[in-house]
Amino acid sequence: MRKWFVLVIVLALLVPLAPASVTAQGNTFTFGEFGNAVALDPAIVTDGISFRVTVQGCEPLLQFADETTIPRPGLAESWTASDDGLVWTFKLREGIMFHDGTPFNADAVVYNFERWRFTDHPTHFPEVVFEYYSSMWNGFDDDSIITNVEATSEYEVTFTLSEPNGGMLNTLAMPMFAISSPAAIEAAGAAYGTPSVGYSCTGPYKFVEWISDDHITLTRNEDYWDEISGNVDTIIYRVIPNAAARFAALQAGEIDAFEQPNVEDLPAIESGDNTYVLMRPPLNVFYLAFSYRIKELRDPLVREAISLAINRQEIVDAFYPPGAVVATTMIPPSLWGYNPDVPAVPYDPDLAMELLAEAGYPDGFSEVTLLGVDENNNVTDEEVGTIPFTLYFMPVQRPYNPDGLGIGEAMASYLAAIGLDVTLDQVGDWSAYLAARSNGELTGLYQLGWTGDNGDPDNFLGYFYLNQPVPQEGYYQNEEVSQLLRQARSMTEQSEREPVYQQVDQIMHDEVARLYIAHSGVPLAFSNRVSGYIPNPLATEHFKYVSVG
Amino acid sequence: MAKYVARRIIESVPVVVGVSILVFMLLHLIPGDPATTILGERATTQSIAELRARLGLDRPLYEQYFIWVGKMLQGDLGNTVRGNIPVADEIATRFPATVELSLAALLLSTAVGVPLGVISAIKRNSLIDTLTMFGALFGVSIPVFVLGLLLIFLFGVELGWLPFVGRLSSDISIQRRTGLHLVDALLSGNMKGFKDALEHLVLPTITLATVSLAITARITRSAMLEVLNQDYIRTARAKGLKARNIVMSHAFRNALLPIVTIIGLSLGRLLSGAVLTETIFSWPGVGKWLFDSIIARDYPIVQSMTLIIALVFIVVNLAVDMLYAVIDPRIRY
Numbered sequence: 001m002r003k004w005f006v007l008v009i010v011l012a013l014l015v016p017l018a019p020a021s022v023t024a025q026g027n028t029f030t031f032g033e034f035g036n037a038v039a040l041d042p043a044i045v046t047d048g049i050s051f052r053v054t055v056q057g058c059e060p061l062l063q064f065a066d067e068t069t070i071p072r073p074g075l076a077e078s079w080t081a082s083d084d085g086l087v088w089t090f091k092l093r094e095g096i097m098f099h100d101g102t103p104f105n106a107d108a109v110v111y112n113f114e115r116w117r118f119t120d121h122p123t124h125f126p127e128v129v130f131e132y133y134s135s136m137w138n139g140f141d142d143d144s145i146i147t148n149v150e151a152t153s154e155y156e157v158t159f160t161l162s163e164p165n166g167g168m169l170n171t172l173a174m175p176m177f178a179i180s181s182p183a184a185i186e187a188a189g190a191a192y193g194t195p196s197v198g199y200s201c202t203g204p205y206k207f208v209e210w211i212s213d214d215h216i217t218l219t220r221n222e223d224y225w226d227e228i229s230g231n232v233d234t235i236i237y238r239v240i241p242n243a244a245a246r247f248a249a250l251q252a253g254e255i256d257a258f259e260q261p262n263v264e265d266l267p268a269i270e271s272g273d274n275t276y277v278l279m280r281p282p283l284n285v286f287y288l289a290f291s292y293r294i295k296e297l298r299d300p301l302v303r304e305a306i307s308l309a310i311n312r313q314e315i316v317d318a319f320y321p322p323g324a325v326v327a328t329t330m331i332p333p334s335l336w337g338y339n340p341d342v343p344a345v346p347y348d349p350d351l352a353m354e355l356l357a358e359a360g361y362p363d364g365f366s367e368v369t370l371l372g373v374d375e376n377n378n379v380t381d382e383e384v385g386t387i388p389f390t391l392y393f394m395p396v397q398r399p400y401n402p403d404g405l406g407i408g409e410a411m412a413s414y415l416a417a418i419g420l421d422v423t424l425d426q427v428g429d430w431s432a433y434l435a436a437r438s439n440g441e442l443t444g445l446y447q448l449g450w451t452g453d454n455g456d457p458d459n460f461l462g463y464f465y466l467n468q469p470v471p472q473e474g475y476y477q478n479e480e481v482s483q484l485l486r487q488a489r490s491m492t493e494q495s496e497r498e499p500v501y502q503q504v505d506q507i508m509h510d511e512v513a514r515l516y517i518a519h520s521g522v523p524l525a526f527s528n529r530v531s532g533y534i535p536n537p538l539a540t541e542h543f544k545y546v547s548v549g
Numbered sequence: 550m551a552k553y554v555a556r557r558i559i560e561s562v563p564v565v566v567g568v569s570i571l572v573f574m575l576l577h578l579i580p581g582d583p584a585t586t587i588l589g590e591r592a593t594t595q596s597i598a599e600l601r602a603r604l605g606l607d608r609p610l611y612e613q614y615f616i617w618v619g620k621m622l623q624g625d626l627g628n629t630v631r632g633n634i635p636v637a638d639e640i641a642t643r644f645p646a647t648v649e650l651s652l653a654a655l656l657l658s659t660a661v662g663v664p665l666g667v668i669s670a671i672k673r674n675s676l677i678d679t680l681t682m683f684g685a686l687f688g689v690s691i692p693v694f695v696l697g698l699l700l701i702f703l704f705g706v707e708l709g710w711l712p713f714v715g716r717l718s719s720d721i722s723i724q725r726r727t728g729l730h731l732v733d734a735l736l737s738g739n740m741k742g743f744k745d746a747l748e749h750l751v752l753p754t755i756t757l758a759t760v761s762l763a764i765t766a767r768i769t770r771s772a773m774l775e776v777l778n779q780d781y782i783r784t785a786r787a788k789g790l791k792a793r794n795i796v797m798s799h800a801f802r803n804a805l806l807p808i809v810t811i812i813g814l815s816l817g818r819l820l821s822g823a824v825l826t827e828t829i830f831s832w833p834g835v836g837k838w839l840f841d842s843i844i845a846r847d848y849p850i851v852q853s854m855t856l857i858i859a860l861v862f863i864v865v866n867l868a869v870d871m872l873y874a875v876i877d878p879r880i881r882y
Contacts (some may be wrong), residue, residue: 030719033839039632046587049629128633135591194634197641212634212642213833214715235721240831244698245713251706431806431846433580438585438592450590463591473594474586 024472026220026233027548029530032246032258033237036213041185041193042178042201044128048539051175053237055540056183057099058178058201061090061109061157062169067545071334075104075179075202076157085123085492092155098181098226100200101206106151107368111182113149117141125190132176136453141428148229148390164490166497167456174454178203194361204228204544205235213239230546250275251527253394255437256525256535256548263321263402265462266523279323281334283537285383285460286327286449288391288411289514292475293379293443296389301359306445307345308352309418312517315410319403320522322325327516329505330450330460334519334537336494337457337501342509352418364419365389370443377440378477390444391415391422396430399522399539400449407517414496422505440471441460455538456500460488465504476514479508550874553882554867561863568859569852575581577846582606583630583846593801604630608736619854627849629842636853640835644726644857647717647834650826651819653754656762664810666769667760670777671796675776681766688763697756699830702750712749721745753830761815768811772804779803805876813869820865821858 027354037050042058045051063074076090115121116133119140122129130140138145147158161168162227171177184200185192198207218235220228237374238255238483240246247265251272261269261277269275288310290297297303312326328345329336330371356364368389372382393408394401401407404426412422422445427433436442453459466485469477470534481504508514524535534544584600585592600724601607605616621790622700651692665685669678678866705713712718716730723742728732731750777800785795827837835854842850 007870028719037632039634044633046589125633127628129600131587131600135598136597177653188627190633193639195634196638209725210761211833213838215719217719219761238719238831239833240699240714241828243693244833245701245829245831248698248701248706249714252713255713256569270669270817303877307729428580429844431586431844432579433581434585434589434592435581438594438597470593 021260027231028234028236029232029257029543029546029548030236030238031543032249032255033494034239034241034243034246034258034260036159036239037210037216038235039193039208040199040216040497041128041180041206042199043130043133043180044175044193045176046129046131051540052161053317054177054199054201055203056177056205056221056235057199057203057221057282058180060173060175060176060177060179061092062173064536064538065172067534067541069170069452069537071173075109075174076162079169081168081492085490086161088161088168089152090155090157090159090225092524093225093410093493098182098184098200098202098204099180099222100154102181104179104202105154106157108182109157110151110180111150111185112179113146115290116177116248117144117149121190123185123189127189134452136171136174141396146186150231151325151361151470164492166489167454167458168492170454170456170459175538191307208234211240215239228544232504232546232548235543237520247525249433253527255527256530257524259524260399261523261525263319263523265525266321268523273388276482276528277528278524278526278533278535279321279521280535280539281537282324282521283334283452283455284333284449284519285330285332285515285516286400286518286520287330287514289442289446289448290476291440291443291472292469292477293371293373293440294389295383296361296365296372297368297445298371299359301355301513304353304363305355305359306417306420307512307515308348308416308518309420310411310414310515310521311347313347315407316518318410319407320518320520321402323521323523325519327519329509329516330451330499331457331515332460332465332519335452335455335457335460337498339459339502339505341502343504344415345515347454349414349418356418356420361419362422366423367420368444371438373475377471378473379469379475385410387443388423389420390424390425392427392433392436392442392446394430395428395433396449398449399451400518400520401447402520404447411445434474439474440475442474446474452538452543457497458485460491461485461501461504465515478507478511478513481513550871550881554871557867557870559682561867564863565856565859568593569618569647569856570614572850572852572855573617574610575848576851577610577613583848586845587631588601599758611694621853621856621861626853627854631845636849639838639850640853640857643737643833643838645742645828646832647823649716649731650750650753650757650823650832650834651816653750654758654819654823655812655816657754658765658815659757661758662762663769663808665820666766667773667796667801669770670773673774676769682770685763685766687757691759693760693823693825694829696753696759698880699828700752700756703836707740709851712745713752714749715833716749717742717748718745753826753832755820756829757826761819762881763807764813765815768823769804769808772807773800776800776804802876806873809869809872813865813872817865821863828835 020176033049035049037053038047039045042054047135059074061076062071065072065130076091079087079090115123116130146160150158152158181200188197195210195212197307204224206221208217209221210216216237220233243262249255270277272544316324328342329339332344339378366389367386370384370387372380373386374380394404408424415422461487465481469475470480483501484504488497532547584597665681669681672678700711704711721742723730723733724737726736730746730791738852785799824836824840839854
């Protein structure tokens with residue numbers, strides 16, 4: 001007993017003798033992330049946290065200029081397209097090396113695209129999911145609209161498409177189409193992008209270390225081909241899942257910046273002596289969708305009544321961070337293709353009640369009629385049964401929806417005021433909610449939203465309404481909308497495409513196809529020692545512009 | 550004894566198999582799957598079906614189960630669905646973090662809870678007893694996240710005494726041997742690392758230990774009270790034995806059985822992960838990871854971890870049963 005006591009005393013005396021922590025070499029920028037990265041192979045990433053890491057080190061052929069959604073030269077310094085929009089030739093920059101010391105050239109580009117496209121490619125591992133390739137280029141193998149990628153010289157690559165693709169350049173600038181070192185992929189095999197390997201690309205910061213759920217460290221690439229205007233030598237992402245703890249860590253100086261503070265903490269961060277807030281421009285939309293299997297909701301008068309009954313401005317004021325705006329269309333105002341002539345829907349419960357009465361529901365309703373669906377997803381006249389009128393609310397926070405339940409309750413009370421008695425339902429957790437949505441099982445009103453991937457309007461409208469009718473879009477059907485979107489996708493000139501997207505949003509507004517509620521920015525909090533951070537609508541800021549100290 | 554241990558080990562096999570089947574079935578019965586969470590808002594009926602096929606989730610359930618069991622028996626826990634990272638590697642990184650925090654919390658709750666319980670029992674109905682039991686009630690009642698955030702703001706932000714993010718400062722590294730930072734730092738003579746790791750451990754340990762400490766104190770008190778009212782204690786007192794001897798040699802030893810039981814249960818509970826404490830203190834352990842994996846339907850992680858947790862409980866229970874025999878020589882196996 002006495003021996004133990006002595007040992008404890010000796011240890012206790014020794015500990016304070018140890019020197020205080022040493023500081024890392026050079027300028028370190030520590031960013032507080034709300035979760036662990038999933039993977040660092042950019043081609044298989046689908047989550048924002050992982051992308052915020054990979055964009056520091058991995059570059060696509062094109063980049064988005066100065067944190068906008070306008071594509072500009074990246075690893076490709078120039079390009080030309082054939083008149084029919086089917087053949088694209090890219091001239092690559094010369095003299096660039098991957099982090100592993102191997103050269104970047106046309107063969108490397110071809111290797112990456114073939115790896116993503118061909119399911120029998122030796123490094124297209126079956127257990128790895130190249131989800132974005134499939135969704136942006138219409139599938140793998142022969143389904144892909146990129147039918148050939150060829151090295152036409154050491155620094156020239158030619159792409160052949162099966163059909164014109166209006167969003168081609170924007171899509172090529174997406175972070176998931178960053179070019180990795182073929183040698184690094186071959187060497188690591190399926191472990192490429194995992195914590196033990198990380199990434200090997202061409203960008204300004206190299207991978208150093210990833211301890212799961214703790215931190216990821218990157219270091220400056222001294223051989224980077226372009227300018228690094230900031231002064232950061234080391235980037236550390238620290239995982240801090242709790243928003244209040246992230247704020248505390250910023251106050252205590254443990255981190256220099258973080259994203260997604262609690263909305264209620266924003267005033268304290270803004271008024272803090274050593275802290276400030278920046279907002280990511282909104283590139284998202286939160287909406288309330290109708291299931292067109294509900295007989296009552298197929299009546300435009302009922303849809304308009306519901307639209308007039310919901311006070312969008314009050315919802316934005318009560319639930320969203322500063323900078324959020326009421327949505328009038330699917331496309332947010334920051335994106336080209338936005339239609340400024342579509343008016344905001346007024347909050348007018350009296351008119352809503354008149355419309356309901358005109359539609360034959362003077363006392364409102366609490367139950368609705370479910371219609372059948374045929375094998376082609378067409379809604380039929382067959383009445384399957386009567387079900388409670390349900391409003392499905394999202395069980396998770398998303399950048400476009402800060403509080404599914406709170407907003408759902410607010411919406412229910414607005415609807416109750418005009419005699420519509422809705423049942424609130426969250427289905428289960430997020431996975432269950434998404435499954436129910438994709439199967440068309442959210443039969444009523446349902447919340448959902450979208451965050452833009454590539455700054456192209458097709459990514460907002462085409463993605464949702466081109467193929468019709470489908471269960472995941474509530475069996476919405478309007479042939480004119482589908483035709484227009486198909487037409488816009490096949491055009492290559494922005495000036496031709498823009499009016500088409502504006503027309504689609506106008507049509508959908510006129511028929512009250514869906515209720516757009518809000519476009520929300522995402523707040524970012526900083527210590528005063530940070531400068532040069534440019535918030536990016538795609539949520540993938542480049543830290544090469546950042547300085548600390 | 551050896552025979553008993555062997556029997557217990559054999560008996561645990563059906564438990565483990567049962568747990569594995571139950572978890573597998575439950576996971577696949579709840580709606581949603583990894584494909585829906587990977588696809589997120591872009592999930593369509595077709596894209597989900599394609600991804601399910603790629604992930605092998607379209608095969609019959611029994612087939613998926615046996616594929617998993619087959620790999621498991623070869624020591625392959627599989628790869629995470631999201632990110633394709635070997636589950637075994639992830640467990641090797643995270644489990645030591647949970648073990649270190651759990652043991653620290655257990656040490657604190659036992660080292661403080663047991664003496665408090667003993668003192669309360671001896672000084673029954675005194676001010677000390679009242680204060681201790683009030684404190685125990687408070688410890689059980691205060692929500693973990695409230696206590697955690699209070700400690701962070703007081704000791705981390707206002708006073709600036711202690712760190713509260715993760716296990717180590719960004720600029721400190723400790724050579725990995727066991728994964729337990731305190732042990733590794735001592736083994737490599739890295740006192741700077743030891744100090745940093747110890748400082749990071751303080752606040753989460755207090756937060757995590759509070760509930761166990763309160764329960765341990767209350768159980769110890771009631772166990773001691775029961776023993777102290779026995780005739781042989783009165784006899785010992787009548788014989789004129791020192792109060793200290795009576796309490797330590799006669800009363801405490803006989804009160805140990807329920808105390809050891811509750812400590813064993815606490816350890817099992819702590820090792821299975823403390824979601825809230827890990828979340829608040831950004832502690833890279835298994836608790837929050839498992840929780841997130843259930844939400845994401847990352848089957849290989851959930852299946853492996855639940856099995857490991859089942860094993861932990863089996864081993865801890867067995868160890869507690871062994872301890873009974875040490876504490877009470879009348880117990881024979």
